[in-house]
Amino acid sequence: MAAGSAIQIPSRLPLLLTHEGVLLPGSTMRTSVDSPRNMQLVRSRLLKGTSLRSTIIGVIPNTSDPTSDCDDLPSLHRIGTAALAVQVVGSNWPKPHYTLLVTGLCRFQILQLLKEKPYPVAEVEQLDRLEQFTNQHKSEEELGELSEQFYKYAVQILDAVRLEERFKMTIPLLVRQIEGLKLLQKTRKPKQDDDKRVVAIRPSRRISHIPSTTEDEEEEEDHDDVVMLEKKIRTSSMSEQALKVCLKEIKRLKKMPQSMPEYALTRNYLELMVELPWNKSTKDRLEIRAARILLDNDHYAMEKLKKRVLEYLAVRQLKNNLKGPILCFVGPPGVGKTSVGRSIAKTLGREFHRIALGGVCDQSDIRGHRRTYVGSMPGRIINGLKTVGVNNPVFLLDEVDKLGKSLQGDPAAALLEVLDPEQNHSFTDHYLNVAFDLSQVLFIATANTTATIPPALLDRMEIIQVPGYTQEEKIEIAHRHLIPKQLEQHGLTPQQIQIPQVTTLDIITRYTREAGVRSLDRKLGAICRAVAVKVAEGQHKETKPDRAEVGEEDCKEHVTEDTKTESISDTADLALPPEMPILIDFHALKDILGPPMYEMEVTSSFVSA
Numbered sequence: 001m002a003a004g005s006a007i008q009i010p011s012r013l014p015l016l017l018t019h020e021g022v023l024l025p026g027s028t029m030r031t032s033v034d035s036p037r038n039m040q041l042v043r044s045r046l047l048k049g050t051s052l053r054s055t056i057i058g059v060i061p062n063t064s065d066p067t068s069d070c071d072d073l074p075s076l077h078r079i080g081t082a083a084l085a086v087q088v089v090g091s092n093w094p095k096p097h098y099t100l101l102v103t104g105l106c107r108f109q110i111l112q113l114l115k116e117k118p119y120p121v122a123e124v125e126q127l128d129r130l131e132q133f134t135n136q137h138k139s140e141e142e143l144g145e146l147s148e149q150f151y152k153y154a155v156q157i158l159d160a161v162r163l164e165e166r167f168k169m170t171i172p173l174l175v176r177q178i179e180g181l182k183l184l185q186k187t188r189k190p191k192q193d194d195d196k197r198v199v200a201i202r203p204s205r206r207i208s209h210i211p212s213t214t215e216d217e218e219e220e221e222d223h224d225d226v227v228m229l230e231k232k233i234r235t236s237s238m239s240e241q242a243l244k245v246c247l248k249e250i251k252r253l254k255k256m257p258q259s260m261p262e263y264a265l266t267r268n269y270l271e272l273m274v275e276l277p278w279n280k281s282t283k284d285r286l287e288i289r290a291a292r293i294l295l296d297n298d299h300y301a302m303e304k305l306k307k308r309v310l311e312y313l314a315v316r317q318l319k320n321n322l323k324g325p326i327l328c329f330v331g332p333p334g335v336g337k338t339s340v341g342r343s344i345a346k347t348l349g350r351e352f353h354r355i356a357l358g359g360v361c362d363q364s365d366i367r368g369h370r371r372t373y374v375g376s377m378p379g380r381i382i383n384g385l386k387t388v389g390v391n392n393p394v395f396l397l398d399e400v401d402k403l404g405k406s407l408q409g410d411p412a413a414a415l416l417e418v419l420d421p422e423q424n425h426s427f428t429d430h431y432l433n434v435a436f437d438l439s440q441v442l443f444i445a446t447a448n449t450t451a452t453i454p455p456a457l458l459d460r461m462e463i464i465q466v467p468g469y470t471q472e473e474k475i476e477i478a479h480r481h482l483i484p485k486q487l488e489q490h491g492l493t494p495q496q497i498q499i500p501q502v503t504t505l506d507i508i509t510r511y512t513r514e515a516g517v518r519s520l521d522r523k524l525g526a527i528c529r530a531v532a533v534k535v536a537e538g539q540h541k542e543t544k545p546d547r548a549e550v551g552e553e554d555c556k557e558h559v560t561e562d563t564k565t566e567s568i569s570d571t572a573d574l575a576l577p578p579e580m581p582i583l584i585d586f587h588a589l590k591d592i593l594g595p596p597m598y599e600m601e602v603t604s605s606f607v608s609a
């Protein structure tokens with residue numbers, strides 16, 4: 001198959017021995033040159049100084065050349081490719097080597113090896129017709145080039161000198177290659193889809209041939225959720241303005257890919273809008289006589305406050321939609337301001353929600369953040385409405401005197417709108433961005449002092465002073481409310497503990513000094529705890545009478561064991577040990593609460609006076 005009038009390659013060619021990759025005529029290959037023989041060939045035949053000489057070399061595939069010079073030349077593959085070096089790049093890292101870019105010209109076969117050192121040179125016979133260096137043989141050679149990665153096949157293609165033979169060899173390879181490419185295309189498809197998802201999720205998923213059931217199911221679920229959400233929006237009783245906004249948002253949500261952060265934001269917003277009690281309210285059960293009884297039962301004394309609350313409720317009963325003043329209970333800590341608020345809600349049969357305003361210094365705490373903010377939330381008013389689930393709860397704005405002010409705005413100013421009956425029917429939280437009617441909400445505020453309440457806010461409220469209690473009132477409160485409550489909390493009964501009024505007076509005068517009763521309540525709690533221990537120990541002694549003489553230490557050691565073995569009937573029989581009820585006298589008081597805290601002070605002031 002020697003070429004006739006076509007271009008002839010030299011009959012003697014220096015040989016480059018490659019061990020990876022096969023250079024086929026018409027293709028280009030980058031090969032690393034690092035064995036001494038190949039290095040020598042590059043230096044003396046291809047390089048002239050630092051520039052490249054255009055020399056044709058013979059590239060012999062499938063030959064692992066030994067790294068040492070002295071070693072014999074390995075056996076060479078019979079057929080090689082005459083090639084033109086296009087580029088040589090030298091490097092010293094990690095060891096001296098060249099990277100050679102060669103273009104295959106035509107096949108040749110070795111006739112005779114002329115020399116082995118310093119690099120092999122052979123007498124060759126050209127096997128392919130070489131007309132031009134470029135596209136002439138491209139169509140044939142492309143076949144081989146395509147399957148170049150199949151190394152062993154590439155060598156066979158190189159060996160197939162006859163065109164017919166070459167086709168026979170290449171076509172099955174090509175078919176395999178096409179199948180492989182098809183498969184590759186299929187597996188890559190979901191990735192492309194992922195990119196497309198940003199624009200439209202559903203259509204692209206349907207086209208995809210890759211079965212991804214779980215993802216599809218998830219999407220279907222989400223789709224169902226959105227449909228459900230839309231249904232809820234349409235059936236909810238929200239205002240016309242809110243409905244309009246929600247429908248617009250749901251339309252946006254449907255088009256939005258779930259991966260977008262805004263998707264979750266919009267969804268949260270819509271869910272809140274659906275959850276809000278736009279039209280849901282509890283029915284007021286207002287009966288002034290019952291209200292009076294309930295207030296009297298819950299709180300002792302506070303006559304002025306109770307009277308005003310009853311007046312307020314009575315007017316409400318007569319005139320339903322009262323745009324009345326906001327009541328603000330002002331008094332020292334622990335005088336029952338919060339608990340009266342709770343009682344009012346109970347009296348009216350309304351939900352109760354306490355909003356602690358102490359330390360709030362950000363306007364958005366009341367009005368919410370705009371939805372463009374990262375981590376935006378509705379304000380405390382809207383949140384409270386969501387929590388109670390009705391639009392007519394009793395909101396107790398606790399500690400209005402402790403509202404702060406900061407760079408983030410003045411929360412007191414935001415409260416003005418909330419508390420103004422003329423304005424609050426269209427209160428607009430920044431997060432909702434639509435008006436919500438607060439006119440049905442009953443606001444009650446509490447404060448320790450009016451001095452720090454902003455005048456504009458003070459102006460909107462009716463101040464009811466709740467003074468501190470007298471000693472007698474405190475004793476009554478303790479015996480009517482606090483002691484029964486503490487006994488219940490500690491699992492005690494009046495048969496187990498007795499606190500005489502003189503002891504209560506001792507606690508009030510010698511252990512507490514306050515206008516309210518919170519400290520008194522705490523001391524009573526401490527007494528109940530101590531008595532609970534005694535009662536528990538007494539029960540234990542009664543269960544095991546033979547151990548009565550045993551030292552206290554020994555008793556403690558057996559507590560767990562005994563508790564395990566005790567039957568319920570045993571404990572029931574022995575619920576009242578003989579020394580019950582435990583009487584709390586001054587000695588017991590000293591034992592439990594320690595020495596009196598204020599006695600010495602009183603005495604010394606008395607003496608000095």
Ligand SMILES: Nc1ncnc2c1ncn2[C@@H]1O[C@H](COP(=O)(O)OP(=O)(O)OP(=O)(O)O)[C@@H](O)[C@H]1O
Nearest residue numbers: 298299300332333334335336337338339477481517
């Ligand atoms: N007149 C009263 N009758 C019955 N219990 C009372 C009375 N006054 C206060 N209490 C009780 O005292 C405790 C403290 O009351 P509460 O928390 O309502 O005080 P407060 O005035 O709101 O205090 P603060 O200003 O610190 O919030 C509650 O358990 C409450 O039941």
